[in-house]
Amino acid sequence: MTARIAAIALNTFREAIRHRILYLLLVFAVGMISVSQVLSLLTVGSEEKIIKDFGLAAIEVFGVLTGVFIGVGLVSREIERRTVFTLLAKPIHRFEFVLGKFAGLALTIVVNTAVMAAWFAVVLAVRGMFDPRLGLAVLLLLFQCLLVTTLAVLFSCLSTPILSSVMTLALYVVGHLLWSLDLLQARLASPLAKTACRVVYYLLPNLGNFDIKGEVVHGLPIDPWLPVWAAIYLIFYGSAVLAAACAAFQRKELQ
């Protein structure tokens, strides 16, 4: 089974690497350098914080965009282009197909993020601003990106790319605002409403778990167990989403 998933994953990886959206990496590299050079003209005070904020934000945004825009087409485009027919006529389970596609994209994202992080580290090191804790921040951003990608793959099994991107990006935004849901449920009076609120809160992806940008940039203390818990959350929640995706694809009529 793993051999088949691996074959599809490698194929997906190869296709994603040739995708034009990866030119974003180049944009990132150039952008980082430009920002770090130009900043001294624009701001008063330490540029270090601003450069780090920019770098982390860019890594997060590019990672999520890559995951979403390639992810939403991962399954739907194969169905649309009918390349999936020859694949599924092989002795392969439908869920192996979905997992293989996801694995390939995940690998792509890991490579992308590593490249961006390495470049970021170089730019910082040249100016003496490097902080190893940034690596931890990037790792958590990678986890977040992978989680968002599982959502993109789920929607890819359900709907067209345009609708799927809108839904996935909406969940990305909502995932960062769950703290407001928490506040809301504290203020609600009716226990039924409170429970409904809590249910929704737990069902939605809690992306705040992966955000330690502020703490790292400001040098504030970080709970050492946080990355471990975040990884565990990714594994469980991500598996749930992928299981749903496989289930959706299992009964999908391929016209």
Next chain:
Amino acid sequence: MSGGKGPRRLLLLAGGGALLLAVLVQGAIETRAAARPETSPLLYLPSGRYLDVAAIGFDGLLADLIYIWSIQYYGHYDIADRYAHLDHIYRRVIAELDPHFIDPYLIGALIMNVEAKDPEMALRLLDTGIANNPGRWVLAFEAGFICYQDLRDYDRAAVYFEKALAAPDVHPLVRRLRAAMVDKSGDPRAALRLWIEIHDTSDDAYTRQVAWNHIHDLKVAVDLAELRLAIEAWRARHGAPPRRLAALVAGGFLGRMPADPEDRPYRYDPARGAVDYTGVPVVGR
């Protein structure tokens, strides 16, 4: 005409021409806009607490961008009435978005104090910064300095410098300043204690020297004050100042006879009942 070459060149030329016209129009728009007072929608940003929601996790970056914008904006000296929203931008937007971003507190306070000439506004901003970042001594230091230099409120300055001392990595200057503020606010005994403490606990020769200089003069002041108090008490009892200073000790008006820092007695003029220091003050008070 060959294939698509002719029409293609024409199209590119036309496109380039249209772009040129668009650029000229943009220039005209900007000239007109310059005639009107500069207003920027960023002046009317909602409070940082609401922006926080919109920022979806990028509040640090958003604070950076607004800060960079504010530097450009407040650098435009030709904009009249540009300080109207100063407090809002720094204290209620940037500080709410990223409470640990230190530069805006400092620069904002600078602009508020020096350019907008409103030191109380600057102190409110710095108070926010201190509350959010108790470990950053520079904020309390700035606040203390404003109290000292612009408001000449030495008590308040001393309180700020003391807050600054809570940070573990505080610059030694701050301790000296605090001692100086306590002195200026009219409590030479407390100041003397502080300077002695500074002298005894610092391993920096320069600091010890400075401390010693202050201790010298403060000791004189404290001693003279003590002596004068005793003389007045004597005068109240006996109707006339004592003929010798030693009598004050014998009569119980003084604990023991202080000597000056050079270990000489203080000069006493029994006719007037005035006591004086014969040496030269080091710092001058």
Next chain:
Amino acid sequence: MTPVLEFEGIAKNYRTHLSLRKYWILRDLSLAVNQGEVFGFIGTNGAGKTTTIKVALGLTFPDAGRVRLFGEDARQPALRRRIGFLPENPYFYDYLTGSEFLDFHARLFGMPAADRHRRVAAMLERVGLGNRGDRQLRHYSKGMLQRIGLAQALINDPELVILDEPMSGLDPIGRREVRDIILDLKARGRTVFFSTHILSDTEMICDRVGMLVRGSLAALGTIDDLVGREVPFWEVTLRGLEGDGLPCGEIVSRRRDEVLVRVESENDLKRLLALCNGRGPGLVAVTPARRSLEDLFLRETRRAGAPQENKP
């Protein structure tokens, strides 16, 4: 002998988004394909041939009925180890080269690396793409794509090969090559099930033929059976026929003063010949002819109902 591929009472419908009415693509379809035969599955465009094949492969799910592969429930993926499939107008990952593409599919069978290399090379040779393995599929012509598609379908040396419209869009040389491959497979004892709307393709190579009309089998059997069962008809050439009056038969064509008339039954033939006695038209020729598969097909289609737009 268990049939290699068997459909039992397959029914499939779908609903368009806007209406609640069900549209039946397949109704009660039952047929069995035997080991070693070449089976032609014919029908018009939109008759449901592709849907039938998709049901067999688990790409679509029937609303009723069962499909069996090699005697077992077709839904088990492991059975597909013994099958090869080429879809109609296939699309492949066009950034891959021919060899990479075949290698990828070979991997899905779990073939170890050495075997894969051999099989890929052998398949490329067999479909005549031996020296084009290193070009990207995006640069392949339609004929080359069809050939690489065949190579992909045969890479695991399957016992049953399913082809959906394998000759569509090919030039005569291409069609000839596909026919040769099918015959070669038969010679090796493999079973081939292919669908087509071009009847002449089947007449030359199929052992048996199934005719799909409006979702169910209108006819099934060897070509000889189907066509041979048909009553032969006669083509009578008359000269000098006056007017259009004929007691029976229909005029197929005219040439100068000769007409070609077609009569369906022996009685009608006798009546027509009787016309020629005496001062009637002259008799030039009388030729018995067999119907072609096409005729059968047209008749069955017309019988099933006025030609409606069958396309979903």
